Amino acid sequence: MMRWTMGGLALLALSGCPGFGDKTLAELEGISDDVTYHADIRPILEARCFPCHTDPPKFGAPNPIANYDQAFGTSQRILVRAVQEGTMPPGGGVTGEEKALIEAWVSAGAPEGDPAAGPDMAIEPDMAEPDAGPDDLGVDMDPSVDMAPPAPPTWDDDVRPVMDMSCAFPGCHGGGMPSSNLDLTTYAGFIAGGFGGDLTGEGDPARSGFVDRLRARDGLPLMPQGGPSLDEDIIVMIETWIAAGFPEN
Numbered sequence: 001m002m003r004w005t006m007g008g009l010a011l012l013a014l015s016g017c018p019g020f021g022d023k024t025l026a027e028l029e030g031i032s033d034d035v036t037y038h039a040d041i042r043p044i045l046e047a048r049c050f051p052c053h054t055d056p057p058k059f060g061a062p063n064p065i066a067n068y069d070q071a072f073g074t075s076q077r078i079l080v081r082a083v084q085e086g087t088m089p090p091g092g093g094v095t096g097e098e099k100a101l102i103e104a105w106v107s108a109g110a111p112e113g114d115p116a117a118g119p120d121m122a123i124e125p126d127m128a129e130p131d132a133g134p135d136d137l138g139v140d141m142d143p144s145v146d147m148a149p150p151a152p153p154t155w156d157d158d159v160r161p162v163m164d165m166s167c168a169f170p171g172c173h174g175g176g177m178p179s180s181n182l183d184l185t186t187y188a189g190f191i192a193g194g195f196g197g198d199l200t201g202e203g204d205p206a207r208s209g210f211v212d213r214l215r216a217r218d219g220l221p222l223m224p225q226g227g228p229s230l231d232e233d234i235i236v237m238i239e240t241w242i243a244a245g246f247p248e249n
Ligand code: HEC
Pocket: 045, 048, 049, 050, 051, 052, 053, 059, 060, 061, 062, 063, 065, 074, 077, 078, 081, 082, 088, 089, 090, 091, 094, 236, 237, 240
């Protein structure tokens, strides 16, 4: 009787993972136990972390996570920041399935796998998750491309949702007569600025009038008016966006 199969052993190792009650995220998401860096994790890091954790790192990130050795060395912190705390990337965006993959990978000892394995190879048939949309990761999934160009935050995907929630409504920076003639309902409105003039700092967050208000710098009034200020994570995302040349999309 072959009761102790490799699969059984690996499952035992996984089930020892603390922090998520009885089931691991991988069990909840129905993910098999042989998750590897090249097949599963690198595409996630490319999409979610490379904008800042390149080598050398950018936008204030302290450490590169750009190859297997760096990801292996940081794997416990990747688990903490991207999965358990959910504080990386600063603007959020890691999906439940991606979190489950990261958790399963770290639990398994952060294995490298086959460098030639693409995300669609070396995966068991039951890994073909139907709920993973075709553009789920939003990156070039070809692992032979050493590093996809980093994808900075954009107005459409990242900044506008914040504006919609916190700034761009009637009576503030939206509606028919936006406050200070600054209309933050559209990208064009942001670029035009208001009575105070340019907000972009021409790509320098330290000189951006927009960031001045978000941080209430130089004695300028805090925006959103009356507070509370936006979360630090969000402000950092906006600074990253400005530094990247404030792309619309
Ligand atoms: C927009 C830029 C940006 C992106 C994208 C980003 N980070 Fe970070 N990261 C930072 C900054 C800034 C810091 C330093 C401040 C901090 O620790 O919060 C940091 C710090 C870290 C640290 C070191 C501090 C610690 O807690 O050990 C880890 C690990 C980390 N990030 C992991 C990730 C992972 C994993 C991803 C992708 C899922 C990611 N980051 C995406 C900007 C970014």
